[in-house]
Amino acid sequence: MYGRKACQLVTELASGEKGQLTHFNSDLFEQVISECQQHHLELQSLIRKVQEEGLDLQTTKNEDHFGALIHHLALVRNKRCLMAYVHNRAETIRSLIWKLLGSMIPPEIQEKLSNSEEEYFKKHSARLKEYMSKLELDLTVDMVPPKDPYIQVRVLDDIGEGIVLSDDKTANFALHSIHFLKRTDAEQYISRGLMEELRG
């Protein structure tokens, strides 16, 4: 049946975990693209048949015309599914950009993106940074309403020594060490899984 494969792409989007990206399914994607090309060829040949029979394209509603119509509808349906696949993934990518708080694409995300998506990720991150610097406002912190300006955190991964914080002090974030940090300094590490908040 027409449009089946295209719908599979959309089903893939629906069945994934919310906010998570699956690997870009280039095989299936390309198959749908070539189905589109196929539909277009059939559409054109049916239209040509009408013309060759000397009939008026605008007014003729014969079997060939309806055949061409169905191929057109299938093409439009495939286009919608392809666009929705790219569009919804782009939405997820944008929400990842906000969550990653301005840092580089983690490798586990990067391998799931198509080349164009990787480009888009970089470009959109740059746009946000541009906007933030124009406003002189860092929008990647304060994602949660502030209760205390300082929180206690434990380091989960060896982040390193001599890290400079927002108040120009330096800290050594060795594995398992516990620190009392400014919330806005800790946010990015927590979000990347490198620290966890401790609530005593």
Added chain:
Amino acid sequence: MTSYYDIDDILAEEELVSVVFQKAVNGVGIDPSSETDSVESGSKVELPFWLAQELHLRQVAVMALPSCFNQRTRLEIQADAAFVDLRSRCQFFYEFGCKIAPLVGDRTIGSWLLSTFKSRYKEVLTKAHSAVFAASSKYLALLSKEETKMYEAAQSSMTAFKKWRMGGPRFQRASFLSRKRKSTE
């Protein structure tokens, strides 16, 4: 089209509908019972809604009322709405019903969908707010996609409320990162 990119809208339109062709069609392989790539006038074929709708509007084919909205289903729902298995009849029961209603000339579908929803939603919300997990997976299998979304929304706000009441870490590791960090060797 405001819902052009909406995943649920796209999936709802993939539901199959039975149509009877009023005109003959050439050059298409959509009728599995036909030996050629054509469809004869009068043939009964099952098509996805996105195609059936367009053909119906252009009077190339006529759509029949899908079985999930037939008399039998209505009687079952009348008997005990909250526990009828809607999902196995039609995943997008309500959305699909809304799309079909103006096309099949049955004016009662709209109000019937509404009353079905009304009878069921109270049960959905009650189950979502209680903490009994054992009962929920069997029950969840009865819900349509729209009802499932409602259930999940209610559950997550309940969870958020409980969490807020109890305190606990407010900052979380971003959920898209994998649970175990594999060591690179």
Added chain:
Amino acid sequence: MASNLGGASISQTDDFETFTPTTDVEPLKRAWRNEKAAPEILPYEASLVGRIKEQIQAMEDSIEEYSRSGIDPLIVSLYQMDLDRIQFLLRSYIRSRLQKIEKYMLYILKSDELFRRLSKEEITFTDRCRHDMKKHFDESVLSKLPNNYQDVLKQSITSEEDDMVPEPPLDTFVVCKSKEYLEHIQLEDEEERASSRIEEPFEMEANVLHIIRYRPIKSLVESGRIDLL
């Protein structure tokens, strides 16, 4: 009550008042709540944002001065908390707007009404985002499709209008209240009124919460007579 700390003498009550100007925090809170709750982007509060930024700067300078001059760290951290809250509101307000732009950029660019609500920087942002998105769509999908199907706004050249543009859902229900008594609110449009049973226009008492669809109260929210929660 004055305190003597390491030689410096500062009257704390005086400074607290000049320190936390409450005049703009309330309007900022209101703008933030409305923007978060409204399905479409609201008019940009340029002068409010400008004043808040100045106030934030002033507060940051004061805090620095206080911590250097040895004021009780507990008191400094109270001021810090206040500053944090205002910064959060401002950041969240701007973020809310950007996220709506990201979602509906094509629609905003087509709608004069919505376009007028953007700040200068937001206009640049929207324009550049649209350019990036179009390029991404072209590369991933559109350039690979047959001619006549390559447009990002129309499904095919036979489309009579731009049928691929998502719109903000104005029929979302919102929680709201009015500051004063309001009457003659039309909840339904022409079509709906003809077929519905509700004849009288709706009225809202002051400070009573209501849950209504956004669309009918749109203009009242914009003019500031209804607040969203």
